Amino acid sequence: MGELLRVAWAVAAKDLRLEFRSRTAFVSALVFTALVLAIFNFARDPTAVSAVDLAPGILWITFTFAGMLGLNRAFGLERENRALDGLLLSPASRTALYLGKVLANLVFVGAVEAIALPLFALFFNVPILPVLGPLVLVIALATVGFVAVGTLMSSMAVNTRLAELMLPVLLLPFLVPPVTAAVQITAHLFSSRPFSEVSGWLRLLVGYDVIFVAACILFFESTIEE
Amino acid sequence: MTPTEPAERALRRTVPWIAVALALVAVVYVRALVCTPVEAVQGPAQKIFYIHVPSAWVAFLAFGIVGVTSVVYLFIKDPRLDLFAACAAEVGMVFTTAVLVTGPIWGKPIWGTWWTWDARLTLTLFLWFVIMAYLVLRGAVSEPGQRARYSAVLGILGALLVPFIHVSVYLFRTMHPLPVVLRPGRPTLPGAMLVTLLLGFAVFTFLFVALLRYRYLLARLADVRTQAEAERADA
Numbered sequence: 001m002g003e004l005l006r007v008a009w010a011v012a013a014k015d016l017r018l019e020f021r022s023r024t025a026f027v028s029a030l031v032f033t034a035l036v037l038a039i040f041n042f043a044r045d046p047t048a049v050s051a052v053d054l055a056p057g058i059l060w061i062t063f064t065f066a067g068m069l070g071l072n073r074a075f076g077l078e079r080e081n082r083a084l085d086g087l088l089l090s091p092a093s094r095t096a097l098y099l100g101k102v103l104a105n106l107v108f109v110g111a112v113e114a115i116a117l118p119l120f121a122l123f124f125n126v127p128i129l130p131v132l133g134p135l136v137l138v139i140a141l142a143t144v145g146f147v148a149v150g151t152l153m154s155s156m157a158v159n160t161r162l163a164e165l166m167l168p169v170l171l172l173p174f175l176v177p178p179v180t181a182a183v184q185i186t187a188h189l190f191s192s193r194p195f196s197e198v199s200g201w202l203r204l205l206v207g208y209d210v211i212f213v214a215a216c217i218l219f220f221e222s223t224i225e226e
Numbered sequence: 227m228t229p230t231e232p233a234e235r236a237l238r239r240t241v242p243w244i245a246v247a248l249a250l251v252a253v254v255y256v257r258a259l260v261c262t263p264v265e266a267v268q269g270p271a272q273k274i275f276y277i278h279v280p281s282a283w284v285a286f287l288a289f290g291i292v293g294v295t296s297v298v299y300l301f302i303k304d305p306r307l308d309l310f311a312a313c314a315a316e317v318g319m320v321f322t323t324a325v326l327v328t329g330p331i332w333g334k335p336i337w338g339t340w341w342t343w344d345a346r347l348t349l350t351l352f353l354w355f356v357i358m359a360y361l362v363l364r365g366a367v368s369e370p371g372q373r374a375r376y377s378a379v380l381g382i383l384g385a386l387l388v389p390f391i392h393v394s395v396y397l398f399r400t401m402h403p404l405p406v407v408l409r410p411g412r413p414t415l416p417g418a419m420l421v422t423l424l425l426g427f428a429v430f431t432f433l434f435v436a437l438l439r440y441r442y443l444l445a446r447l448a449d450v451r452t453q454a455e456a457e458r459a460d461a
Contacts, residue, residue: 149383152379152383156363156376156379156380159367159372159376160363160366160367160376161366161367161368162366166362166363166366169358169359169362169363170359170363170380172355173352173355173356173359173384173387173391174383174387176352176387176390176391176394177387177390177391177393177394180394180395181394184397200397201394201397204390204393204394204397207390208390211386211390212383212386215382215383215386216383219300219379219382219383222300222375222378222379223375223376223379225375
């Protein structure tokens with residue numbers, strides 16, 4: 001187990017080092033996020049709909065789109081010079097390779113979310129500080145499920161025609177349960193209703209994470225073998 | 227005898243199946259219109275139920291077949307299983323579309339709206355999206371082995387997804403009519419309607435089997451033909 005995590009971390013560290021040196025994807029994802037948040041402000045009638053009513057949906061649509069940008073990069077990176085073959089020839093197990101990619105994507109998406117969240121609070125005047133603890137928990141749970149499935153889908157999507165278009169077509173149906181749950185819980189938090197009302201959604205979110213992380217680890221091998 | 231002849235003959239023998247299945251669909255519908263009482267509250271609009279519900283059953287059956295054949299494919303890697311799953315998805319797509327078209331036609335007079343984000347509508351819509359993604363993915367990968375592995379993985383994950391979507395849309399309130407046959411206790415449907423509905427289930431399942439068989443044999447024929455052409459080019 002320790003060995004598995006060590007190798008997974010090595011894979012993730014490689015990806016993160018690459019990203020840290022160029023910072024292209026990260027900076028573009030950030031600018032994209034800020035732009036989406038700013039544009040959403042003009043997608044409502046300010047005299048009819050208050051920002052808080054739309055805020056949970058805006059937050060999660062922004063996170064979903066920003067995450068999707070990061071996911072395409074994970075395996076797109078390995079296509080150049082057939083770098084994936086090198087990884088597959090190394091003694092790293094397929095599971096470690098998958099977990100490493102998931103880990104790197106989690107750091108990437110998490111970093112974008114960490115910067116986008118205060119920006120969101122600023123733009124839409126949502127008081128996030130009183131509910132920060134539960135909010136971070138929900139974001140973490142939804143992001144894990146989203147990134148686990150997204151990483152697997154991107155490992156397939158990069159090898160298809162129209163890769164950039166294929167990922168959302170494959171991935172968006174899979175985001176219905178986690179994103180719906182996250183939006184509902186977030187809405188409850190912002191309107192300071194009791195957390196116990198959303199226990200069903202919370203269970204759904206945890207169940208999704210457990211089932212899909214396990215399934216993706218199991219089936220990742222089938223998407224990369226030659 | 228050309229190499230494609232046995233496959234062509236099998237394909238031709240399946241045509242009567244489809245003809246019989248379509249004739250039976252017509253029989254069931256005549257029964258639904260003529261011999262089955264008009265529903266007291268919904269009136270004639272309820273007649274679409276005899277197409278809608280059997281189509282929904284076949285749509286989920288087709289999706290189940292895709293899921294199961296995908297799991298088996300990953301274990302034994304038989305390309306025929308992959309082909310079978312693809313054909314089931316394609317035929318299932320037709321029935322899922324039928325559900326999504328007949329539903330709103332009924333919904334407009336009864337609910338007063340073409341579409342509503344009800345649990346079962348949403349589930350069927352996303353089932354449609356997943357099958358569509360499956361078919362689009364198959365079209366975007368050219369290497370057969372890779373295409374088979376990819377679509378098997380998507381087929382399995384899609385089957386896992388359906389219960390999750392069901393739960394998440396169920397946590398919203400549902401306004402869809404509740405099940406009248408597969409429910410705890412006895413069916414609530416009056417006898418004549420129940421018989422028509424059950425006939426509908428049988429006939430639609432038969433139509434599905436006939437179409438699936440035809441589609442599968444057609445795909446096999448295409449394979450045989452490609453192979454024969456490749457051999458002729460080599461010679």
